[in-house]
Amino acid sequence: MTYAWLDAPATAVADTARQLVGWLAVANGVTIRLTETEAYAGLGGDPASHAHRGRTSRNAAMFGPAGHLYLYRIYGMHTCANVTCGPAGQPAGVLLRAGEVVSGVDVARSRRPSAKRDIDLASGPARLVEALDLPLTAYGTSVVDGTGPLTLRPPAEPVPDKRVVAGPRVGVTAAHDLAWRFWIADDPTVSAYRRHVPRTSRKDPRGMS
């Protein structure tokens, strides 16, 4: 399968993020309708991007062709999923921030025992990955040709523009002015927006003990 965004330049990553709102993410018996996405560029223009400092073993997938999984571990315990955009050599990606489980709810619940309500099953990037049970071994696999565990499918009807809101990215200080987060207005599965706040109490701030 081929889609227009697969051939879009990396500079169009925000448009791609917008388009992917409403798409279906299918993996391991669970289907999630994406309600929230976030765009990340790379070299040069986007200090918040993992690719901003150049290629590493972790972000290598972002430097590859579009339509592949860039998975990364965050805070030592959670995994987040991006879909790569742009041609090889031009890093860009769309973070799958949240979605609504539309099939396989029982399976998703068993993977997310802490979720109190169904709308909490995938209401965050790490929650979404856990609901889909995407292992790190799926790193770099295609999301459009069926060879990997995750497949992205377009919705029957695109989400109309008037239903999609754009705003600042979550948890990001750099480039705070960019409205590169997209979500469906009033959707209960959209992750709660939190202004970036530095971590507290990593160590005794006074150096006393």
Add this chain to the structure above:
DNA sequence: GGACAGATTCTT
């Protein structure tokens, strides 16, 4: 070699 902050989530 070491300190630190982070595209988070869950519990107090």
Add this chain to the structure above:
DNA sequence: AGAATCTGTCCC
């Protein structure tokens, strides 16, 4: 508001 807990980056 704090904890769990790993890694790239920056600064010795």
